[in-house]
Amino acid sequence: GRERLLKSFAEVNQHFKALFNKLFGGGTAELQLTDADDPLEAGLEILASPPGKRLQSLSLLSGGEQALTALAIIFAVFLTNPAPICVLDEVDAPLDDSNVVRFCDLLRDICSQTDTRFLVITHHRMTMARMDRLFGITMEQRGISKLVSVDLQTAERIRDIAVA
Amino acid sequence: GRERLLKSFAEVNQHFKALFNKLFGGGTAELQLTDADDPLEAGLEILASPPGKRLQSLSLLSGGEQALTALAIIFAVFLTNPAPICVLDEVDAPLDDSNVVRFCDLLRDICSQTDTRFLVITHHRMTMARMDRLFGITMEQRGISKLVSVDLQTAERIRDIAVA
Amino acid sequence: MIFRSLKMAGFKSFAEAAEIDIESGLTGIVGPNGCGKSNIVEGLRWVMGESSARQMRGGEMDDVIFAGTEQRPARNLAEITLELDNRKRSAPAEFNNSDDIEITRKIERGKGSSYYVNAKPARARDIQLLFADVASGARSSGIVSQGRIGAIVGAKPTDRRALLEEAA
Amino acid sequence: MIFRSLKMAGFKSFAEAAEIDIESGLTGIVGPNGCGKSNIVEGLRWVMGESSARQMRGGEMDDVIFAGTEQRPARNLAEITLELDNRKRSAPAEFNNSDDIEITRKIERGKGSSYYVNAKPARARDIQLLFADVASGARSSGIVSQGRIGAIVGAKPTDRRALLEEAA
Numbered sequence: 001g002r003e004r005l006l007k008s009f010a011e012v013n014q015h016f017k018a019l020f021n022k023l024f025g026g027g028t029a030e031l032q033l034t035d036a037d038d039p040l041e042a043g044l045e046i047l048a049s050p051p052g053k054r055l056q057s058l059s060l061l062s063g064g065e066q067a068l069t070a071l072a073i074i075f076a077v078f079l080t081n082p083a084p085i086c087v088l089d090e091v092d093a094p095l096d097d098s099n100v101v102r103f104c105d106l107l108r109d110i111c112s113q114t115d116t117r118f119l120v121i122t123h124h125r126m127t128m129a130r131m132d133r134l135f136g137i138t139m140e141q142r143g144i145s146k147l148v149s150v151d152l153q154t155a156e157r158i159r160d161i162a163v164a
Numbered sequence: 165g166r167e168r169l170l171k172s173f174a175e176v177n178q179h180f181k182a183l184f185n186k187l188f189g190g191g192t193a194e195l196q197l198t199d200a201d202d203p204l205e206a207g208l209e210i211l212a213s214p215p216g217k218r219l220q221s222l223s224l225l226s227g228g229e230q231a232l233t234a235l236a237i238i239f240a241v242f243l244t245n246p247a248p249i250c251v252l253d254e255v256d257a258p259l260d261d262s263n264v265v266r267f268c269d270l271l272r273d274i275c276s277q278t279d280t281r282f283l284v285i286t287h288h289r290m291t292m293a294r295m296d297r298l299f300g301i302t303m304e305q306r307g308i309s310k311l312v313s314v315d316l317q318t319a320e321r322i323r324d325i326a327v328a
Numbered sequence: 329m330i331f332r333s334l335k336m337a338g339f340k341s342f343a344e345a346a347e348i349d350i351e352s353g354l355t356g357i358v359g360p361n362g363c364g365k366s367n368i369v370e371g372l373r374w375v376m377g378e379s380s381a382r383q384m385r386g387g388e389m390d391d392v393i394f395a396g397t398e399q400r401p402a403r404n405l406a407e408i409t410l411e412l413d414n415r416k417r418s419a420p421a422e423f424n425n426s427d428d429i430e431i432t433r434k435i436e437r438g439k440g441s442s443y444y445v446n447a448k449p450a451r452a453r454d455i456q457l458l459f460a461d462v463a464s465g466a467r468s469s470g471i472v473s474q475g476r477i478g479a480i481v482g483a484k485p486t487d488r489r490a491l492l493e494e495a496a
Numbered sequence: 497m498i499f500r501s502l503k504m505a506g507f508k509s510f511a512e513a514a515e516i517d518i519e520s521g522l523t524g525i526v527g528p529n530g531c532g533k534s535n536i537v538e539g540l541r542w543v544m545g546e547s548s549a550r551q552m553r554g555g556e557m558d559d560v561i562f563a564g565t566e567q568r569p570a571r572n573l574a575e576i577t578l579e580l581d582n583r584k585r586s587a588p589a590e591f592n593n594s595d596d597i598e599i600t601r602k603i604e605r606g607k608g609s610s611y612y613v614n615a616k617p618a619r620a621r622d623i624q625l626l627f628a629d630v631a632s633g634a635r636s637s638g639i640v641s642q643g644r645i646g647a648i649v650g651a652k653p654t655d656r657r658a659l660l661e662e663a664a
């Protein structure tokens with residue numbers, strides 16, 4: 001157990017550094033195992049500093065910076081041991097437009113490197129446009145969800161129609 | 165103290181019902197004082213049900229529905245006893261486009277009925293376009309915030325330039 | 329193991345049967361506020377064995393059963409089926425003898441949940457083990473609920489241990 | 497009382513002095529992720545007497561002082577001034593004799609905070625009372641931090657009491 005954990009920690013850390021660098025266009029980040037004598041009991045510390053900024057406590061990072069850092073970790077775990085499915089529910093909500101583009105680029109990257117299937121819930125037009133296919137959910141009858149398969153134009157229309 | 169609290173509760177409740185109805189284009193909502201014998205100790209219960217849906221526990225409401233319900237309460241308090249300032253930090257992030265429009269309409273309404281001054285932080289183009297004036301914040305020198313007063317076109321440009 | 333489709337009926341706002349095909353690559357899900365997008369995410373966790381009603385944003389597990397609208401009466405049954413492709417034979421031994429695996433969870437109001445694997449009754453435990461083996465499951469870090477993307481960053485170091493275990 | 501402007505220097509990412517005019521109506525604040533927008537909201541709470549470092553997303557209150565970047569050294573002092581228009585004479589008695597009220601809070605690394613009202617030293621308590629009278633203050637429900645819009649809905653009924661008190 002211990003060998004395996006240490007080996008996968010090293011791999012996740014490598015991926016995390018590379019993904020953080022790609023998402024932020026620079027900066028430094030790394031994972032550390034906290035000082036438990038036994039790696040099987042240790043916690044996971046995250047050090048992250050966007051380009052040009054001093055390393056500070058994670059809580060000082062902005063909403064968008066925290067979302068990008070979290071995505072880098074999730075995908076680092078994926079690249080180490082790919083899960084069959086990934087579901088992201090409006091993770092692009094705190095991101096500005098240029099980070100939405102980076103997020104979508106990364107999604108495309110991960111999806112080409114693994115067999116993981118992605119379900120991505122979003123309100124962002126740019127993210128919708130980068131999907132392989134789109135499902136729209138409507139409530140033609142109030143309170144009853146109905147699923148329809150849509151193209152981009154229809155998706156934008158569905159997005160804008162209020163539920164009421 | 166007790167008379168005043170009961171009177172202001174009744175007023176907030178009136179405003180809340182009207183604002184909820186406007187934001188959701190229908191539905192029913194109300195506030196209730198929880199059963200403490202002394203109104204000065206009572207808690208505040210919120211009942212809300214979007215148009216066509218059955219009244220359920222608040223936790224079942226969606227992300228966007230919860231944000232709209234919360235905004236209706238905040239503004240109901242404002243209309244009862246206007247505060248000098250209101251600051252909203254990306255409260256439109258969970259909203260779909262048609263609710264962003266309703267949110268902006270409501271902001272315009274409240275602002276014409278009170279002297280409250282609003283600071284609205286947003287990434288949404290539509291919300292930016294409805295502001296009276298815009299401040300942009302950039303980090304030309306990495307890690308150092310700089311404030312510039314901008315017009316809408318410049319704001320959109322600043323929004324899209326990555327920090328890096 | 330490959331996730332192929334999710335079929336829901338009577339679960340939350342999905343009063344009528346709905347089926348989502350899960351194909352390779354990126355599948356987007358869009359729609360106005362309150363239309364039922366996040367309910368799908370919860371449906372997926374639920375069929376994979378989620379035991380906490382709070383994770384379903386409810387007070388008790390019966391809250392996942394369609395509660396009715398102004399026009400429609402409530403239901404008393406909710407059911408979700410997850411179809412998996414097991415041609416690569418990566419499932420645990422007792423389920424590994426077929427190409428397709430169908431996991432079904434049903435709940436009846438006031439009577440609790442029951443699980444089935446390829447139509448044969450199973451325990452919640454079996455389902456949870458099935459997914460743990462493939463680095464997935466109801467609490468997988470790869471399933472990020474709305475508003476929770478920052479949670480990994482905000483968590484305590486020992487709470488993040490699960491991430492490492494998933495990677496191993 | 498009317499809020500007129502907020503001047504910050506050395507506070508979080510605002511290493512250099514910056515002034516935001518608060519005019520009537522709707523003022524939008526825009527910019528890329530991490531540029532300092534939410535820091536402004538915290539700056540406003542801080543000058544109005546916020547005593548918790550956690551509310552400033554820091555571990556200790558010194559974390560609000562500019563910590564330096566790769567090119568710039570850290571500072572040891574942060575200062576914010578909030579200018580109020582008191583022509584309508586709505587301030588508490590001891591501050592009500594002038595048209596303008598300037599609230600200043602300074603912090604020096606390792607030495608704690610000090611408050612001033614129109615350049616005269618004041619206590620945190622005085623500042624908090626000043627704002628409580630006008631239904632505002634560091635914890636006002638009208639100041640909604642990022643990601644916290646749903647908090648009112650998620651809170652327990654007794655935690656929402658403060659809303660009623662603000663309305664009274």
Ligand SMILES: Nc1ncnc2c1ncn2[C@@H]1O[C@H](COP(=O)(O)OP(=O)(O)OP(=O)(O)O)[C@@H](O)[C@H]1O
Nearest residue numbers: 226227228340361362363364365366367393394395
């Ligand atoms: N048991 C149930 N029966 C009927 N409707 C339900 C049930 N549980 C939840 N709902 C409804 O589902 C709706 C919420 O759906 P959901 O959270 O999936 O919306 P969403 O599409 O994610 O919206 P948003 O974009 O705002 O996040 C609520 O309006 C709620 O009333």
Ligand SMILES: Nc1ncnc2c1ncn2[C@@H]1O[C@H](COP(=O)(O)OP(=O)(O)OP(=O)(O)O)[C@@H](O)[C@H]1O
Nearest residue numbers: 062063064508529530531532533534535561562563
């Ligand atoms: N004491 C400090 N000294 C220097 N920089 C600081 C300090 N405290 C916080 N910061 C920096 O401020 C940045 C965060 O700013 P803020 O949260 O205001 O961003 P934002 O504009 O709200 O972004 P978003 O759109 O992602 O929410 C972080 O990158 C952090 O490093």
Ligand SMILES: [Mg+2]
Nearest residue numbers: 226227366474
């Ligand atoms: Mg949702």
Ligand SMILES: [Mg+2]
Nearest residue numbers: 062063534642
């Ligand atoms: Mg922010």
